[in-house]
Amino acid sequence: MQQLVEEIEKIDFQSEEYKDAYSRINAIVIEGEQEAHENYITLAELLPESKDELIKLSKMESRHKKGFEACGRNLQVTPDMQFAKEFFSGLHQNFQTAAKEKKVVTCLLIQSLIIECFAIAAYNIYIPVADEFARKITEGVVKEEYSHLNFGEVWLQKHFAESQAELDQANRQNLPIVWQMLNQVADDARVLAMEKEALVEDFMIQYGEALSKIGFTTREIMRLSAYGLAT
Numbered sequence: 238m239q240q241l242v243e244e245i246e247k248i249d250f251q252s253e254e255y256k257d258a259y260s261r262i263n264a265i266v267i268e269g270e271q272e273a274h275e276n277y278i279t280l281a282e283l284l285p286e287s288k289d290e291l292i293k294l295s296k297m298e299s300r301h302k303k304g305f306e307a308c309g310r311n312l313q314v315t316p317d318m319q320f321a322k323e324f325f326s327g328l329h330q331n332f333q334t335a336a337k338e339k340k341v342v343t344c345l346l347i348q349s350l351i352i353e354c355f356a357i358a359a360y361n362i363y364i365p366v367a368d369e370f371a372r373k374i375t376e377g378v379v380k381e382e383y384s385h386l387n388f389g390e391v392w393l394q395k396h397f398a399e400s401q402a403e404l405d406q407a408n409r410q411n412l413p414i415v416w417q418m419l420n421q422v423a424d425d426a427r428v429l430a431m432e433k434e435a436l437v438e439d440f441m442i443q444y445g446e447a448l449s450k451i452g453f454t455t456r457e458i459m460r461l462s463a464y465g466l467a468t
């Protein structure tokens with residue numbers, strides 16, 4: 238605890254180093270929220286019986302985006318949106334392809350499990366080391382991300398038997414991309430006092446809990462959640 242207090246006290250939110258790293262991390266979050274907004278609209282089309290709920294989630298994602306744009310402006314940082322688009326391109330492409338093939342299970346795994354768990358991990362690790370303005374925004378956002386994760390968990394739990402094989406395949410395709418994304422952002426996250434090890438740990442906890450709620454056994458969770466981590 239004392240170590241964390243000391244660390245936060247020495248963060249200079251106006252240093253060039255901080256603002257440079259923030260220009261990429263802030264852009265990633267803004268782009269992520271924008272893509273999440275679009276992904277929930279696509280999911281609303283694929284799941285007409287849940288349309289109203291999914292449109293609500295898509296609107297929340299738009300508000301999150303606006304909140305994080307304000308965080309960048311508050312620090313006088315210009316987000317590097319080109320970098321962020323490339324950062325998300327792997328998951329983005331896989332989501333688009335799955336949507337075109339009407340693979341709802343794959344779309345839910347990518348957006349409502351993987352991306353939401355990634356967001357929850359990142360926001361939880363960011364909150365204690367954020368500037369005051371960004372901390373308040375992020376605290377409001379992370380609460381809503383849990384409800385997005387919950388949508389995926391509930392739907393996949395209800396359809397577990399017929400979804401298991403597609404979940405396994407989608408996990409193999411997409412989880413290694415998440416580890417690559419984490420590696421790509423580790424140096425910038427470190428400048429913001431966010432440790433890669435903490436991000437990995439929090440992600441694994443969120444994702445493992447989600448897989449457990451959906452119906453996977455502990456043994457399957459171990460295999461699925463670490464897939465591609467060591468390579």
Ligand code: Y39
Pocket residue numbers: 262265266269270273298301352353355356359382385422426431436
């Ligand atoms: O569902 C959502 O709102 C998620 C898309 C939003 C963004 C997730 C991106 C978080 C990665 C940040 C990495 C910082 C270390």
Ligand code: FE
Pocket residue numbers: 238239240241
């Ligand atoms: Fe401590």
Ligand code: FE
Pocket residue numbers: 270273297298301356378382
């Ligand atoms: Fe969001």
Ligand code: FE
Pocket residue numbers: 273298353356381382385
């Ligand atoms: Fe979300």
